[in-house]
Amino acid sequence: MVEKVPAVEFRDVSKIYPKMKNAAVKHISFKIEKGDFCCLIGTSGSGKTTLMRMINRMNSVTKGEVLVDGKNxxxxxxxxxxxxxxxxxxxxxxxxxxxxxxxxxxxPKLLKWPKDKLAGEAQKLIKMAELPESYLDRYPTELSGGQQQRIGVVRALAANQNLILMDEPFGALDPITRESLQNLIQNLQVRLGKTIVFVTHDMDEALKLATKVVVLHDGQLIQVGTPDQILHHPANDYVKSLIGEERLSEAKYETVKVKNVMLTNPTKIDLGASLTDALTMMKEHRVDTLLVVDNGDHLKGYISIDDLQRNYPKASSVSDILITKLGTVGPEEYLRDNFSRIMSRNKSYIPVTDSDKKLVGIVTRASLVNVVYEKIWGDKSRLQNTSEKEAK
Amino acid sequence: MSTFFAQHGSELLVKTWQQIYISAISLGLGIIVAVPLSVVLMKFKRIAKVVIAIASMLQTIPALALLAIMIPFFGVGKVPAIIALFLYSLMPILRNTYVGLTDVNQDTIDSARGLGMTNMQLILKVDIPLAMPVIMAGIRLSAIYVIAWATLASYIGAGGLGDFIFNGLSLYQTDLIFGGTIPVIILALLTDYLLGKLERKLTPKGI
Known part of the structure; x- marks a missing residue:
């Protein structure tokens, strides 16, 4: 099998400007596959633009190799x-x-396309930019900033380029215009399967658009990964600061699993136990229901104080008043997917069972409170934590 | 007035033609040298400062002195006059073209280069069209200087409308002085007007 050639590959690339002490880009290696939407992100001076401009030789490479379609x-x-x-x-x-x-x-004109092909191309592209055809005969200053950048974007597609470099293309636009252009470029990228290298300092933009995020700082490669990987496993504090506290705590909430919040010692009773035992246990633990398990800890159902009272002493064993209809969640499930289910149940908790139906814990409504609290007040609790630390 | 035309009518035509001839050639040479020179100087900014300083210095030499200096090298007549006026015309064109080219938006140049224009295409299709209004302003300024100063060229035997003025001075005939001066003014204004039209034509729409 032929190995897939990456659209762009950096091999130990450095860039040293004469008269500058530090290298602008230091020993960077990574690949951009065909069809990737690769965002280079970093603060100013991180070397992101320098790195991108090496791809089309707008900047020269001091050391290492930059390969496009496998060729230097x-x-x-x-x-x-x-x-x-x-x-x-x-x-x-x-x-x-x-x-x-x-x-x-x-x-296309620089590439000396025939004239008839040029006219059709202009019409095709203005449509792609979602602008009326009458704009073709206007001058750039007669268009708004957003419209101009739409033209800038489709111009980059005019000669069927498969690789497109974008240097903070939406940086100067207002948020609403920026979003509409982000949607445009995302649509075009998905539809036409282009490879895009996109420089930005805006993490929101990177996370929204990218399939691959490359984080740079001081000319060094900090992290390469999918938006999910960056968001959930930021490599260091710099990446965290780029992502921002708010987004991080939100991301944290997004990935909280049931097992992270469940209580692992639920009050449970054996299937064969007597109702007297059950009553004693309820009194001891101050609960009104008990989860019932067999001797292998498999969840069988639950009993409640109401049923116990109604049937005592007619029934004598837990199994006689067992209610088997019972919703459960798995420990590996995401809390966000089950949140409303747990909150809306009129029961105060939901049992957690593993794949063998073994009871491993419960999620109570109370344990959800912490999650909600952190999601809403995440920053504040952190602030409190740090002030406590300082106090110590 | 009618007596002036009756006496000097045909002479006036010849002298005016000489004035136009000397000025046009000097200015033409100035454009041919100064514009490409500015383009080259763009690449060597440090040398540019020196060259512009030298051109400025030439500008400070009194016109009459410069014309006189030409005589030992080129003798008298049209050639030394044209050379002197050409040197004078360089400065405004050189400086304006240089400034105009330097002021072209760097983003536009970067973008044009990034899209794959060759250096030549960049100069001819982007730099010069965008700098055109400023370049033309320099040319218009030079044209007026050259036409006015070409009057002095008569002093070294180059002919032109200056002949009337110098004759008028030596013979103390006011009508000759006016007869030389007024056509020079008209010529300068007319040239400026025509170059203005040319400027509008050469300046691309949209800027």
């Missing part, structure tokens, strides 16, 4: 390489002295 970028003619890689920058970079039409077909 140095083996390409830079002008030709750039014509086959889409390029979008923050302030749209439209040519102010060219009409929208001329802007869109700039690259």
């Amino acid at each position: 970028v140095k083996s390409f003619n830079p002008v030709n390489l750039r014509r086959h890689i889409g390029y979008v920058i923050q302030n749209n970079g439209l040519m102010p002295h060219m009409t929208i039409r001329e802007n869109i077909i700039l690259v």
Whole structure:
């Protein structure tokens, strides 16, 4: 089998600007597969833009290799390489002295496409940008910032480039416009299967768009992973600070499993026990129901004080008044999926059983309170914690 | 007035033509040298400062002195006059073109390069069209200077409308002085007007 060639590969890449003490990019290696939406994220000066611009040779590589489609970028003619890689920058970079039409077909024209093909292309692309065809004969300054960037985005697709580089393309836009453009680019990427390398400092944007997130700091690679991996297993405090406290506590809530909050010593009684024993146990533990298990700890059902009172002393064994109809959850299930189920039950708890139906614990409504508290007041409890630590 | 035209009518036409001829060639040479020079200087910013300083210095030499300096090297006549005026025309065009090119939005240039324009395409299709209004402003300024100063060229035997003025001075004939001065003013205004039209034509829409 032929090994899949990554769209872009960095092999131990460093970039050292003359007269600068520190390298802008230090020993970076990672791969971007075809069809990936790869976000390079970091604060300013992290080297994210430098790294991206090495792909189309806008920046030179000091050490190491950058490969596009398995070939070292140095083996390409830079002008030709750039014509086959889409390029979008923050302030749209439209040519102010060219009409929208001329802007869109700039690259196909550089590639000397025949004239009839050019006209069709402009119409196809303006549709893709979700703008009316009449805009083709306008000049960039006659369009709003968001509309200009739409043109900037589709221009990068004009020559069927499979790889597109974007340098904080939506950084200068207001939040609503930005979101609509994020949706546009996400749609296009999924529909057309392009590989996108996207530089941003906005973690929300990265988590929303990316299939692969690359976190950079001070020219060093900190973490590579899917948005989920980054969110749930941030490599260090820097990544955490990029994600932000709010998102982290939310993510924490998202991944809380039943086993994390369950109580592991539920009051339970053996199937063969007498009702007298049951009553004693209820009194001891101050509960009105008991979970019933067999001698292998398999959950069989439950008994309640009401039934006990009604049937005593007619019945003598727990098994006589056993109610077997009982909802359970598994310990590995996510709490968020069962939250409403637990909260809406009129019972005050839900038993947790493993795959063998063995009783391993219970989730009480009270234990959910902590989760809700942390989700809503997560920051405050942390603040309290730190102030306590300082007090010590 | 009518007596002036009757006496000097045909001479006026010849002298005006000489004035246009000297000015146009000087200005043309100035454009041909200064614009490409600015483009090259863009790549060598440190040298650019030196070159612009030298061009500024040439500008400070009194026009009459510069014309006089030409005589030992090029003799008298049209050639030394054209060379001197050409040197004068360099400065405004050079500085404006340089400033105009430097002021082109860096994002636009970065984007054009990133899309795969060659250096030549970048200069011809992006840099120069976008800097055109500023370049043209320099050319218009140079044109007015050159037309005005070409009057002095008569002093070293280059002809032109300056002949009337110098004759008027030596013979103390006011009508000759005016007869030389007014056409120069009209010529300068007309040139500026025409270059303004050209500027609007050359400046791309959208900027």
